[in-house]
Each structure stands twice: as C-alpha cells, then as structure tokens.
Amino acid sequence: MTYIAKPKFHHPGLPKNALGYTHRDYEGTISTLCAGCGHDSITAAIIEACFELSIEPHRVAKISGIGCSSKTPTYFLGNSHGFNSVHGRMPSVLTGANLANRDLIYLGVSGDGDSASIGLGQFAHVLRRGVNMTYIVENNGVYGLTKGQFSATADRGSKSKRGVVNTDNSIDLVAMALQLGATFVARSFSGDKAQLVPIIKAAIEHDGAAFLDVISPCVAFNNHAGSTKSFDYVREHNEAVNRLDVIPARAPITVDYAEGSLQIVEQHDGSRLALRKIGADYDIHDRTAALGFLQRHSAKGQIVTGVLFIDGEPVDLHASLRTVDRPLNSLTEADLCPGSAALETINASLR
C-alpha cells in the first residue's frame, strides 16, 4: 500500500484520445493493494482500453462484489458510476442496472472467490441470460484477503505458500462460460498487457455477454514455486492461440501481416477484430471445438490464452425480453401512461 497520492504531473508528450483525454484522466485513486499485485496491472489495462476506445467515463458503470479484485474499480475510471455490492452478488446488481439503463457500458469486476465460490450461481445465471456486459474475473487462485487459502480455481496438485498440496479439483471458469452460452469468451494474463488490452477493448465492443478470465498472480500468497498461477509458471505454460488488434468501426484496416495469418472478425457494432493466429489452427466461432481445445491443453498443464470464442450474432437479455429500447429513466408520463381512453377500453372489455 502506498500512502502518498500519485502526483498530478504527467508526461508532456502524452497522447490524447478523440475526447482530448490522456490515459491519466481514466485513473481512479491510488491502489491500496499489495505492491506488485497482478490486479493493478489489470486496472492499468482497463484504463488503457477505455482511453484507446475514447469512452466517456460517465457512460460506464463498474460493478463489483467483495475481495481484492472487487476493490479495484476504485483505482480506475474515477469519474464513472460504481457499485460495490455484496459478496458474489455483482451479477444480479449488474443485471438490474442493465435492465434499468441499457445505454451504459457495464464492467463487472470480480475475482475467483467472488465468482467461483460464493457467487458461482450468480455467475452461471448472468451468462446464461446473456446480459450485455464485460465480466472480468481477476483470477489468482487464492484467497488473498484471508492470507492465502486455496480458492476454487486453484489447480489440483498445486502447492500453497506453506507447502500444502491442493486435493480438490479446480473450476475452469472459461469452460463454464462456454457451456453457459457466453457470446464472447477469452483468457489472458495480467503480465502481458500487449495481449490483455486489445482483448478488453474487444470485450467492451461486444454486444452481449463477454466473459474474460485474467490470470493475475498474487505476489503475497501465490507467486512461489509449485503454484500454477505464478508469474514464472504462467509465462512458461502460456499457450496463446491468437493475438488481437481491435479496429474501430469504419476505420480502414491498416494492420499488415503475412497473408493467411490474419482473420478479420466483424462485431455486431461494426467494429472489427484483426486476429493474428499463432500456432494451432483455431476457429474462434466453434464453441464445441473451443471446449475440446481448452480441455486437451489443460490436461497437458498448458494455459490457453487469447480470444477463444466469439458469437457473430449475439442475442442479449433485452432482445430476449423485448424490453423498451430506451433507458427507463428517459421514459416520461406520455410513454408510461396510456391515458383515460385506454383505461376506458380496458374497463369496457372487462364488463
């Protein structure tokens, strides 16, 4: 934890986005997490992604539960809406907010405890319903706030800092998200911002339930030999399926790669993703193949990262429920009250 405020100075040559903001304008207050926490890198990646997308901060609602990860919304987008909810209940608060005001960008920030243990049910249903959001799990495989017990995502056979071996099977949130019908699924690593930032951008641009699992080493309790969520282990076992560049709607594609290695994926909002394939021939539109690929590599101890699945035609909760296409707070009396003539008609029909 750092006690001084981050100085207001910034580099005189800092680039500005279309709104005239620098990335410093997307910061929150200074982090109170342990020095070196992977979550702080994810915070920085969210800041960078929102800066690059020129998002107006007041158009974002960041919603979290309880835990180290759920503290992080304080450290980014200091001028956005926020809700720090009950443990594991971020998905329902987010769903409610989304139903009330569909115009905002929803960032759900959670951790492995908040989503894979106490909030596993909520996690399942919010994805199942297809709420339009970016759900980020900052996954360190350990309960950091209570001093390092295994969490539900800790791999079987991995060792705690005190040398205890985990005997429980782990929950793979990415595999579950694929099964539950998330329309955008990706995994990344806090120590690789070059991969992480474009994935967050693509997830925000995605019109549907986007789920993002980010491995985030806990430097205090889970960065030792024997851990499968340490910087060293993740770097050694990282199996990236693709690299990503996000191209905003209408901008010309200027990315220059060898022919055949580039796949352009159109998103519903008109933005395009330029995917550079690495190694294995991987089809990002095949949900079942993705599941198989994931499990084959997981059995070999590899951590698959990159964009794993995108549904080209996502359907979100508002479409399923056929809700009104404006935020509820913009509906006036004229919209909500059909008038006495309509009442008369109804009454008459009941007589």
Next chain:
Amino acid sequence: MKPTDISAPAYFHKVVDCQWACPAHTPVPEYIRLIAAGRYSDAYMINWKSNVFPGILGRTCDRPCEPACRRGRVEKEPVAICRLKRVTADYKDDVRRFMPKPARIKNGKRIALVGGGPASLTVARDLAPLGYECIVFDSDPKSGGMMRTQIPKFRLPDSVIDEECGYILDLGVEFRGGQRIDSLKALLAQNYDAIFVGSGAPRGRDLDIPGRKEAAANIHIGIDWLSSVSFGHISKIGKRVIVLGGGNTAMDCCRSARRLGGENVQVVVRSGFEEMKASPWEKEDAMHEDIPIHNYLVPKFFTHDNGKLTGITFEKVRAERDAKGRRNLVPTGEPDQHFPCDDVLVAVGQENAFPWIERDIGIAFDKWDMPVVDPETLASTNPKVFFGGDAACGPKNIIWAVAHGHDAALSIHRMLSGEDIKQRPLPDVTVTSQKMGIHEWSYDNDIALDQRYKVPQRDKSVALRDIKAEVELGFDVPLALAEAQRCLNCDVQTVFTSQLCIECDACVDICPMDCITFTQNMDEADLRKHLSAPATNLSQDLYVADGLKTGRVMVKDEDVCLHCGLCAERCPTGAWDMQKYLINMTHAGDIPCRPVRSAA
C-alpha cells in the same frame, strides 16, 4: 542498446541536472533539503565548499542551474535555486566554527595571486589551509574584484562581500590592496613557487563613432563608471541618460543611473530584445524601474553643441538571414532616429588586457591575444603560471571563475607536490539507499504541482532614492520553505536491480510520468520511439538494464522522472530502490572544511 553502466560517476551526475549544469558542481538538492530541514548553516557550508561565495552568488549568479532544473520541464518554471542559496546565507548562524583554520605549519611554498576577485580568492581558499603562503595583489584597496566594483550595491551590499571575502582572508591569506602588478616578469623574478592570474577582463569596449571625442565629457565607459560609482567618486548623472548595450553591465548601468538623478533613462540595443545577453530577470528588473529598452537601433554618431553632448543618432535596422543562415542587421531604410540625452553610458562589452605581461617570459598568446591556457588544468605555457576566471577565457561570470579557481588550485597543489597536473583525481561519490521503512524514505517524496514563488522586493519609490538600498529582500522563512519544497530531489536516484525483478509491471503502471517500459531491446533511436511515452529529449539519457527472465530490457527515460519513488514503493521485490547519489568534486588536497554533520 547497451545496458547502462550506472557505476560511472557521470551517469547519475547528469541526472542531477542542476548540479551537472553548475560549473562548480554545487550539490543543489542536498542543500535545498537542508534548508527544508531548517539547517541553514549546514546548507551554507555545502555551498561554501563548492562555490565559496554563497551570499554573493545567491544574489548575482548567472544561474546556469535554473534552465537545467527538471521542475522547469514538468512545470512552467524551475526551482528558484539561486535565491535559495541566498536563504542559506541570510538565515545561517555564525559559521566560523565550521571554517578551516589557518594552517599552523606553513609548507614553505609561496603563491602570488594577481587580482583580488572570485578566481584568485578561490585559489587562496583552497590552498591556504594546506600551508601555502598566498599573497593576493589588487589595484583596489579592498578585496572582491569585479564583485565589489562592477556590481551595484543595490544588488549586492558591501557587507556581504566583506563577510565572504573575509572568511578567505582569515585563513591567513595576505591581501596587498592598492598594489597593481605592472610586470609579470618582475613578479616571476621574485621567485614565487607559482603565480595565478585572476585579473579579470578589466577593459570596457569603447564606441568609436563620430562625435565621441568632442562630447567625451558626457560619454562614459560602463564598467569604469560603475566602479567610480561603487567607490563614491561619482554620485550624480544627467536627467536624460542613454545606455548603449544589452548585457548585464548595461542593466546595472541603467538601474544605477536611475538612482543618481537619471529621470529619463533608456537602453538602446543593436539587435533584438530577445537576443540581448542580459539575463531575463535582469531585463525585467530594469523595465520594472521604468527603463524602456529599444531594439534594432545601431548608433551612428553622437550629436553635440559647443563640446556638450546633445544626443545620439541611430540607424534603424532589421535582422535578416543570408544564404548561409547567418544573421545580419540590414538598414530598414527608414529615417534615422535621434535620441536627445545629457549622458551616455557605453556598455557594449568587455575585453581582456594584458599589457603587463611581457611576451618573452614563456607565456604563449593566441591570435586573439589571449594567453594559451589548458582548459582542464588552467596552466599556461609557462609551468609556473596559471590563469583563471575572465582572465583565462574572456568575460564569463562569477561561478565560472570559482570553478576555474578550484581547478587551478588543484593543479598548483599537485605540481608543488611533485605530481602530474594532467592526472585529475576522481570525484568523491557516495550512493546510499534512502529506504527507512516499507513506505518511508529519508526525503519528502510527496510531489505536488506548485508555482515558483516570487522574491519580495523593496518598494520602488524607496529603492530608487538610495543607490545602496538592496532591492531584493530575499525570501522570508515561510516562502523559502515553500520554494524548497518544489525541489524534486533529483539526486535521489532510481536504481534498478534486474536479478530481483519479476516483471509484474507495477512500476510501469504507477509511474506518473510514464518513464518506465519493459520491451525488446533495440537501437537507441528505435527505443526512444517505442517507450510508454516518447523520449524526445535527446539531452537526457535512457537507463537500460538487461538480465530479465523474459529476455526483455527495462528502459527508463530519465527526462521527466519526478524522483517520487513510487516505482520503488510499488515494487514487491525491491528491484527498484531510491538511492541518494552525492558527488563532491575533488578540490586541492583534502580540505578539512567539511563540517561534522549527518546526511540531508
């Protein structure tokens, strides 16, 4: 790019921009921290060791440190380093107990010093405590040289000169005032073991245009006039005064004239206002005293009537660049402009003059009739004779004279100890971690935006009535402490240890200035483009470290680093540390003048 060798003394020295820019390499952040701690005497002694005249320089220095100051790169204006130096002199206690004592045993060596200004006095200060017998000759009755004769009292009171020259003369230095040296040959014949020439650039350039001779009674050479004013030989001037020239001497002339009866004083310069040699703050001070500065006017002739000056006629010019890019002043063709006046002060430059140095005593002169002097050792071609200050390389300023004095003293000491003067001992460098606790540092790292504070001035109507009334009153204590707080502590260095780094990016994320990048190594030119924020200031180094597990390199752009230490606070493994780098230049011998004190 090759990894940076941080053990080379010059690398971190350059990061302390102010100290690097100071010719005498004064440890600026060190003394500013001592001011902030209220330890004015200690702060004064740090200065005294490096630049010998803190009270004088704190009022008159050309301040090469301030344009270099990092605060000026991240905010509008640099730290008021010069005026903080004066603070140390204003608020110190009696510092005599910290001063070196006169040598109890003389070493039998005699040194003659020609001229009693800053260069000679610095040599004497460095050598006298070592047992050398130093004899200073000056044609003026009191020591101080140009500091006493050419700088007006309203900028530098006599009491300050007396005090600081006194500290040196008290070391057992013999001052022979009123004794002009007319022949170096004769001086050499007196068998001194070494002779140091610090006689300055004592001749003011004249302006030989029509009417100069006829109106001579009312045309004065600037520096001569200033010294006559200083000694009280001149106490008034006409009501309308024209000052020719755009340097600091011209500014001193016009402001002095305002105080001696000049009601309508104007400065006229040949070239543009922006190109004037005077320091910006001196121009400001002159204009504040209602002195207009006219530019692009070349004097053509003096007008006079019956042997009495009536004015000057100027030709109007403009600046034009020729094919080679050289700037020329060409007439605009507009009618000449006549400025009526009663007196003219000519301050168009100074020259060295060595009529008293015979040309057959082994001292070579170059084509500009300047002695050939080694810039590092300050030795002339006669092994016994050394030069320094303006006498060595033409008119510069006090702080350069002091730097020369230190170097010449070192040369003399080594020569008379039978050592090679070409071999210069390395500076004394210490690097110490400033970590005191998990988030505690021995310096204040909580950096905030804060505009430069103005030095209070005496009311203009009062100041203009008395030529001896000092205009600047100096910072009071609250202002001094606030200004001291603006220092970024650039001497507390960010030191990186690759072996400890786990590449978690915490430093990259927290750095408020986006100074730090982890990337693949490439050429410096490419690296500068591929950092978190572009490194466009080529005068500032990149700090590159390799040996990371992923094979990348850590690159830190030193340019706008605030030395806030957040990288070190957010580092989980201590790969970043804040370490104070203190460099003391080597002076003659090991002068026992360092007071016993703890670190700042």
